[in-house]
Amino acid sequence: MHVRALTILIPVIALGCAGEPSESGAPRSATDQVVIEFQAPVLQLTEIQESGKQLYDVFCWTCHGSTGRGDGPLATGKTILAPPNFMEGRYPGMSATDFEARFDEVDPARRLPGHMRYVRSVIRPDKFREVLSYIPALIYPSGIPGSALSGSAIYATRCRLCHGQTGRGDGEVGVTLESVRPADFTSDTLLAQQNWEGLFMKIRGGGEGPHTAMPHFGQLFSEAELWDLVAYISMFHPGLFPTLADVTSG
Ligand code: HEC
Ligand code: HEC
Numbered sequence: 001m002h003v004r005a006l007t008i009l010i011p012v013i014a015l016g017c018a019g020e021p022s023e024s025g026a027p028r029s030a031t032d033q034v035v036i037e038f039q040a041p042v043l044q045l046t047e048i049q050e051s052g053k054q055l056y057d058v059f060c061w062t063c064h065g066s067t068g069r070g071d072g073p074l075a076t077g078k079t080i081l082a083p084p085n086f087m088e089g090r091y092p093g094m095s096a097t098d099f100e101a102r103f104d105e106v107d108p109a110r111r112l113p114g115h116m117r118y119v120r121s122v123i124r125p126d127k128f129r130e131v132l133s134y135i136p137a138l139i140y141p142s143g144i145p146g147s148a149l150s151g152s153a154i155y156a157t158r159c160r161l162c163h164g165q166t167g168r169g170d171g172e173v174g175v176t177l178e179s180v181r182p183a184d185f186t187s188d189t190l191l192a193q194q195n196w197e198g199l200f201m202k203i204r205g206g207g208e209g210p211h212t213a214m215p216h217f218g219q220l221f222s223e224a225e226l227w228d229l230v231a232y233i234s235m236f237h238p239g240l241f242p243t244l245a246d247v248t249s250g
Contacts, residue, residue, distance in 0.1 A: 040165050041235030043152055043244055045137055052134030055127055060119075067147045068138045069224060081115065086135060092142030095247075096133035103132075141241040144196050144231045146224070148244075151232030154225060162213070167236035179211040185236035192237060199230045 045053065057066070065071040068086035075083050084091065103116050120128060140148055155163075162174040167185035174182040185191055190198045203226050207214030217226065234240055241247075 041148075041152070041167075041232070043149055043232075043235065045149075046133075046245065048130050049134045049137045051127075052130035052132070053137075055123070055131045056134050056138070059123075060131065067150050067224060067228065068135060071224075086139045087145045087147075091135075092139060093247075095136055096129065099132040099135060100129065136247060137244060140244050140247055141231060141234060142247075143194075143241070144227065144234060146227030146229070146231030148228070148231040148235055150225075151228035151230070152235075154221070154229055155232050158217075159229070163233075167233065177213050180207065180209070180213065182214070185233050186238070188237065191234065191240070194234075194240065196230050196234070199233065200226055203229055 061072050062074040063072045063083045065075070070083035070085045103120055123131065138147055138149060161171045162182040163169055163185065164171040164174060169182035169184040171182065190202070204218035206216035
């Protein structure tokens with residue numbers, strides 16, 4: 001599950017308003033609390049996409065790669081035509097219906113592209129539609145050559161403890177850092193500017209100056225994984241992209 005709400009309780013006294021009269025006119029006590037709800041990015045697959053993912057992860061990934069980049073183990077030189085990178089060209093922004101239309105365009109009398117006839121012939125039609133509905137979810141959000149879904153798994157194990165579940169830089173370890181606190185992605189300038197290249201460089205190169213704990217991830221992760229992370233952290237800035245559900249329901 002990727003849906004988690006975090007409730008943060010800020011004692012009123014910490015905001016410097018202790019003792020100010022409340023609306024009712026009575027003085028607030030130091031134990032009054034303001035409740036602010038922060039929401040972690042929602043990357044929830046529909047049941048259909050979940051079902052499609054199962055098929056994708058046992059069959060399609062061998063050529064198309066686990067993140068749809070066309071870099072699966074069977075793709076290297078073994079097929080006549082290379083599988084496309086779904087994060088480039090015409091594919092970003094395509095819905096399940098658009099993908100299905102591509103398969104419908106194939107003239108069965110023509111020998112090529114054989115792949116499309118082959119794939120369709122080995123999968124039950126209802127399952128075929130399901131697996132096609134997973135591809136837009138996999139390459140979401142379009143506009144960044146990375147997979148937010150894939151990045152979310154890396155974030156959970158490698159970034160969350162510093163940057164926090166809700167991206168505010170308030171993870172269990174983040175709040176204990178001495179000199180430089182982790183970036184707050186909900187108000188981050190690079191994110192607001194949609195400077196994806198800049199974020200990529202930051203994650204690859206690590207923090208600046210001698211007093212930062214932000215690790216250099218360039219040697220730990222592949223370029224593809226770094227882009228997956230950029231795609232995921234883009235989710236922390238509200239409103240940059242339509243939701244996963246909106247994008248893939250078409
Ligand atoms: C044996 C390797 C292989 C497997 C397995 C495979 N594909 Fe492909 N796929 C290709 C190749 C090669 C192409 C590009 C050539 C072509 O379009 O025929 C392609 C192209 C595609 C395209 C793009 C069509 C377009 O619009 O250009 C889609 C969508 C697709 N595959 C979906 C799937 C799905 C879904 C599965 C799993 C159910 C799957 N493929 C399994 C090799 C594979
Ligand atoms: C040990 C704590 C720690 C971990 C783990 C960590 N970070 Fe950071 N991060 C920081 C700190 C501290 C900063 C503050 C800025 C600086 O040092 O440049 C930062 C800054 C950043 C920035 C720069 C934002 C900006 O606009 O300048 C990005 C992007 C970032 N982190 C992404 C990540 C990603 C992605 C991961 C996981 C792969 C991660 N961080 C893991 C501590 C951490």
